[in-house]
Amino acid sequence: MENELTGLQVYKFGGASVKDAAAILNLCRIVRDFGPQGPLLIVVSAMGKTTNALEEIYDLAYHGRDYSAQLTALQSYHEQAGKEIGKTLPHPGVELHKPDAGLESLFQGLANRLADLSPNSSYDEGYDQIVSFGEALSSYLVYYALASSLDEEVYHSGSMIITDSTWREGKVDWKETEKIVQGLSFNSNARILVTEGFTGQVKDDHRTTTLGREGSDYSAAIFAYCLRAASVTIWKDVPGLLNADPKIFPDTVLYPEISYQETIEMAFYGASVIHPKTLKPLADRHIPLRVKSFLDPGAPGTLIHDCQHPPLVPAFIRKGGQCLLSFESKDFAFISEENLEVIFGALAQARLKINLMQNSAISFSVCTDFNEMRVQRLLALLQGQFRVQYNSALTLFTIKHYDAASLERLTAGRELLLEQRTRSTFQFLVRE
Ligand code: ASP
Ligand code: MG
Secondary structure, eight states: OHHHHTTOEEEEEOGGGGSSHHHHHHHHHHHHHHSOSSOEEEEEOOSTTHHHHHHHHHHHHHTTOOOHHHHHHHHHHHHHHHHHHHHHSSOTTOGGGOHHHHHHHHHHHHHHHHHTOOTTSOHHHHHHHHHTHHHHHHHHHHHHHHHHHSSSOEEEEOOOOEEOSOTTSOOBOHHHHHHHHHTOOOOSSOOEEEEESSEEEETTTOOEEEOOTTTHHHHHHHHHHHHTOSEEEEEESSSSOBSSOTTTOSSOOBOSEEEHHHHHHHHHHTOTTSOGGGHHHHHHTTOOEEEEETTSTTSOOEEEESOOOOOOOOEEEEEEEEEEEEEEETTOOOOOHHHHHHHHHHHHHTTOOEEEEEEOSSEEEEEEEOOHHHHHHHHHHHTTTEEEEEEEEEEEEEEETOOHHHHHHHHTTOOOSEEEEOSSEEEEEEEO
């Protein structure tokens, strides 16, 4: 087993890189012309904005509202891609790889699940059962396209990651996952295996979980860790890791090489190029991570690994959809350790993660991602003891390796609702 997997590479393709037939055919070209000779594990996200569409469909269904138009649109979108791929590829007649049958049965399964939803069941659990279909659909289409375009056997596997039952953010059971993943039968006939990102399953009852939005990068890292892969490549619509999002900042700089630690921090602050949980498993096993452009697969991109590098240019990171919560003790007492214990406990229970926090004499403030239901839950938990106020529709900016010019550039003319600085990092919160 060990030998067969020596030198395994992991490729992760995100939503944009599989968004339609042309994109999936481009993926096939990358695998064929730029891919390794040895074993390759391909991890895919749902096509384009499918996860958002499934979230909407699920929410409608859960609340007993009509979702049929959205479901039909999603089905046509996938069928259209399947048809176009089928028309273009050299071996479309291969019975086994017919896209229609596979897609049809997946959509049938999705429709049944939606019809069976009960308003009394847990919202988050149902979410995972439905939203996970995006990856089942896309990985099937990618498998179909690769199997039809390459002169070799390709394997397709459903989710192999074992988690606990923390819905929408399954915690990985590393031991169990390692057992399953290592049991994969890579052999000379099928050196390529396609699987889904983002999804997992609960060990004993196989109910589906997901790893958190944008979690497919993390899936790729989990597989790489378990298989002691030689490297991971994340294929994106940007040339690599940049010092800012080019959609927001015009003059970005590419980092050709960067350490795990720097990247972990950037991802934590909200650099959307890599999911924050991705780096640790890779750093633990010294597995290099490449970020490359699927639009320019020959370009070197960014290499993230164990390395020393000179000080970096300032990095600008923007995290939208934030809310600022402040807590004051009802009896105007100072914020004490006892109070903080209650507040932190409630934040954990409501599953709100702290992105920034600040304490003053009688008030304590935290910035978290805004999620209406979770914030309401927090309010319900704390309202007896604290006066809680919150503002939503905020953006958190982080400047790493800031200097006077970069500070001025980002803060000029803005009202800062909260700011914080360390030696290397400056963060502030503004209205969207
Ligand atoms: N499809 C999932 C999402 O959009 C996972 C991913 O793209 O990484 O959140
Ligand atoms: Mg996605």
